[in-house]
Amino acid sequence: MLEMTMFFLFAFLSVAAGVAILLSTNIVRMAFWLITMLVAVAGLYFLMGAYFLGVIQILVYVGGVAVLLVFGVMLTSRRLAPTLRPGRGEAVWLTLVGAVLLVGLVLSTLQAHWQQQVAPAANSAADIGRSLLGDFLGPFELASVLLLVAMLGAAYLARPKTPTQGLPHTKGTTP
Amino acid sequence: MMMGVTPYLILSAILLVLGLVIVISKRNAIAMLIGVEFILNAATLNLVAFSRHGIGALSGQTAALFVIVLAAAEAVVALAIFLNFYHTIATVDIDQGDQLKG
Numbered sequence: 001m002l003e004m005t006m007f008f009l010f011a012f013l014s015v016a017a018g019v020a021i022l023l024s025t026n027i028v029r030m031a032f033w034l035i036t037m038l039v040a041v042a043g044l045y046f047l048m049g050a051y052f053l054g055v056i057q058i059l060v061y062v063g064g065v066a067v068l069l070v071f072g073v074m075l076t077s078r079r080l081a082p083t084l085r086p087g088r089g090e091a092v093w094l095t096l097v098g099a100v101l102l103v104g105l106v107l108s109t110l111q112a113h114w115q116q117q118v119a120p121a122a123n124s125a126a127d128i129g130r131s132l133l134g135d136f137l138g139p140f141e142l143a144s145v146l147l148l149v150a151m152l153g154a155a156y157l158a159r160p161k162t163p164t165q166g167l168p169h170t171k172g173t174t175p
Numbered sequence: 176m177m178m179g180v181t182p183y184l185i186l187s188a189i190l191l192v193l194g195l196v197i198v199i200s201k202r203n204a205i206a207m208l209i210g211v212e213f214i215l216n217a218a219t220l221n222l223v224a225f226s227r228h229g230i231g232a233l234s235g236q237t238a239a240l241f242v243i244v245l246a247a248a249e250a251v252v253a254l255a256i257f258l259n260f261y262h263t264i265a266t267v268d269i270d271q272g273d274q275l276k277g
Contacts, residue, residue, distance in 0.1 A: 021193075021213075053236055056240065057243065068254060071254075072205050072208075114180045127233055132240070157256060
């Protein structure tokens with residue numbers, strides 16, 4: 001009963017956050033609602049007994065990705081995109097496409113006969129670590145390479161332009 | 176009473192559709208990135224729910240960990256690209272980036 005209540009609380013929070021982002025036109029409020037959704041999903045992880053994953057979700061997503069997004073907003077929102085809201089025709093199409101996809105997904109979920117047993121609670125951080133360095137060793141190493149490449153790529157893409165390129169340009173424009 | 180895997184799958188479907196609609200409808204590049212985070216979280220929720228209900232044992236949680244890592248890397252690179260976009264076109268309105276349009 002308690003599990004049910006908590007599930008509906010977190011589910012309502014995450015869905016409400018999504019709807020609020022859809023209706024919102026303010027990018028900073030969207031970032032706030034994103035954080036709400038991420039915390040609610042972390043709560044669902046805790047509810048499912050995936051404690052390590054819940055903590056990682058809060059650490060990496062709320063502490064890293066969401067803060068990064070807010071930084072991105074602040075670096076780029078001096079002149080905001082004029083209209084964040086779609087037109088009326090677009091909204092009708094979006095609702096239609098979304099509703100069809102949602103109904104299809106929910107129907108197929110309800111049709112399937114899922115295994116309804118609860119796994120033994122062998123999901124501590126130590127077990128996940130053994131799984132990472134056992135069955136998932138290849139993906140684990142690939143992920144480390146990916147993180148290195150992403151860091152280098154982001155640093156290269158976001159670097160300030162070289163001063164030798166900018167100097168003659170500024171000299172030419174200023175009288 | 177124990178809840179089955181179905182409520183989590185339905186919630187995940189709702190989050191996926193919400194994320195997709197956000198990605199399609201928003202014209203701000205960073206708002207699109209928020210929609211992508213929704214989609215990734217829906218996928219992760221599925222993985223953890225299956226892991227909880229005895230399908231694939233702990234593999235689901237480990238795979239969810241990889242999804243979180245990929246999402247972080249994706250957000251970093253995408254934001255760097257958007258910063259470049261902003262420096263080039265002076266806006267993050269993706270409709271303005273149509274120089275390659277034939």
